[in-house]
Amino acid sequence: MAAVASMFPMQQRVSAQNDLIPEWMREEVSTGTTIMAVEYDGGVVIGADSRTTTGAYIANRVTDKLTPIHERIFCCRSGSAADTQAIAEVVAYQLGFHSIELDEPPLVETAAHLFKASCYRYREELTAGILVAGWDRRRGGQVYCVPIGGMLVRQPVSVGGSGSTYIYGFMDSNYKPNMTKEQCLELTASALTLAMERDGSSGGVVRLASISESGVERRVILGNQLPKIVSTH
Amino acid sequence: MEGRCLDAQIKGVSTGTTILAATFDGGVVIGSDSRASIGGEYVSSKTINKVIQVHDQIFCCMAGSLADAQAVLKAAKFHLSFHSVQMESQPQVIAAASVLKDLCYKNKDELQAGFITAGWDRKKGPQIYVVSLGGMLISQQVTIGGSGSTYIYGYVDAKYRPDMSREECLQFATNALALAMGRDNVSGGVAHLVVITESGAEHVVVPGNKLPKFNDE
Numbered sequence: 001m002a003a004v005a006s007m008f009p010m011q012q013r014v015s016a017q018n019d020l021i022p023e024w025m026r027e028e029v030s031t032g033t034t035i036m037a038v039e040y041d042g043g044v045v046i047g048a049d050s051r052t053t054t055g056a057y058i059a060n061r062v063t064d065k066l067t068p069i070h071e072r073i074f075c076c077r078s079g080s081a082a083d084t085q086a087i088a089e090v091v092a093y094q095l096g097f098h099s100i101e102l103d104e105p106p107l108v109e110t111a112a113h114l115f116k117a118s119c120y121r122y123r124e125e126l127t128a129g130i131l132v133a134g135w136d137r138r139r140g141g142q143v144y145c146v147p148i149g150g151m152l153v154r155q156p157v158s159v160g161g162s163g164s165t166y167i168y169g170f171m172d173s174n175y176k177p178n179m180t181k182e183q184c185l186e187l188t189a190s191a192l193t194l195a196m197e198r199d200g201s202s203g204g205v206v207r208l209a210s211i212s213e214s215g216v217e218r219r220v221i222l223g224n225q226l227p228k229i230v231s232t233h
Numbered sequence: 234m235e236g237r238c239l240d241a242q243i244k245g246v247s248t249g250t251t252i253l254a255a256t257f258d259g260g261v262v263i264g265s266d267s268r269a270s271i272g273g274e275y276v277s278s279k280t281i282n283k284v285i286q287v288h289d290q291i292f293c294c295m296a297g298s299l300a301d302a303q304a305v306l307k308a309a310k311f312h313l314s315f316h317s318v319q320m321e322s323q324p325q326v327i328a329a330a331s332v333l334k335d336l337c338y339k340n341k342d343e344l345q346a347g348f349i350t351a352g353w354d355r356k357k358g359p360q361i362y363v364v365s366l367g368g369m370l371i372s373q374q375v376t377i378g379g380s381g382s383t384y385i386y387g388y389v390d391a392k393y394r395p396d397m398s399r400e401e402c403l404q405f406a407t408n409a410l411a412l413a414m415g416r417d418n419v420s421g422g423v424a425h426l427v428v429i430t431e432s433g434a435e436h437v438v439v440p441g442n443k444l445p446k447f448n449d450e
Contacts (some may be wrong), residue, residue, distance in 0.1 A: 169388035169412035172447040194387035229391050
């Protein structure tokens, strides 16, 4: 084995200039987060944690990171809170206009491409990782992943945000194709709980939503109602 | 832009690898992948064994700088065999871990190496000790390390139970390694596993094509 010691610089916290301004006011607001979206036959299930941080301070512990873009199309936001909010607003406007022109509900693929267009064009300035999920008549439930950099890919199940790295193994082993809506909700709730337990930037409550032909159903799982995973520490 | 990439990547020094150890009813399983890479671009060895034997029933996996880890393990093996002769008995697992901890702590400014030590001794049975980068020593029932470990925290948290049987634990360790190797590009190859019980140590190698498959698209 070669000496592959990938050296990542430790972030030195030296309170230099102004000690009067607390550190958490100088840091950018970030949705360091865990988000997840799963397709099932007839719709999609999406989920997110609820923590927004500025450095070590939790600016909002009950954030809603599941943002509606259209009636049956949502996006899950991760990365910079400002960037993702701005992009979502722009896309919601563009999609609404497009839908009126077409005189029918927009396709999820269209929404995903609009996100990709903005994220890719301004990739140098933005830090935004977005999952676009929804239901349309043509293709049913779909999940599209638009990570940092502006790539676009459709996946049956996708996770994002800083907490997502911890649950890749769990997701790979527990996801099976052709699950029911209840199974998807359970999988998402468990995965988010596991990630929130390990990632310092994820936490709070678990917000879930399921989108299908009949509409959107939202629910919240509070901290003391999270599924019990037997702890190993 | 680099500084704002996935927070999880900034975790300090870690070898391109996945290592783990887990206790079961009557013993302990310790294992690793077998890939050595240069700069994450070239695989310099596909079949390297990262599970090192330091005594009859005590094995170690290394994390961090390979050069430092090898030097420390060499010194530790010597100390341990000397200690074993002095005591006229098999060394305890904590003795091996303490030797490693001492070396890591006293030379913490020069070294960048961490270890997972697992073994069986007559006094306490199966044990796992983790010596981290700065020289902290803790005992855990299950532990994972290396760059590939970030991807399996959720899986390990959900699936590990302290009262598994030997076969269940072996399957658990194999699955965990396979999942990590499936997501981490600097982990891969075969899965090297060692099962340590009262009766001795058994080496199990699972070649790449026999590893469990999880939705491999």
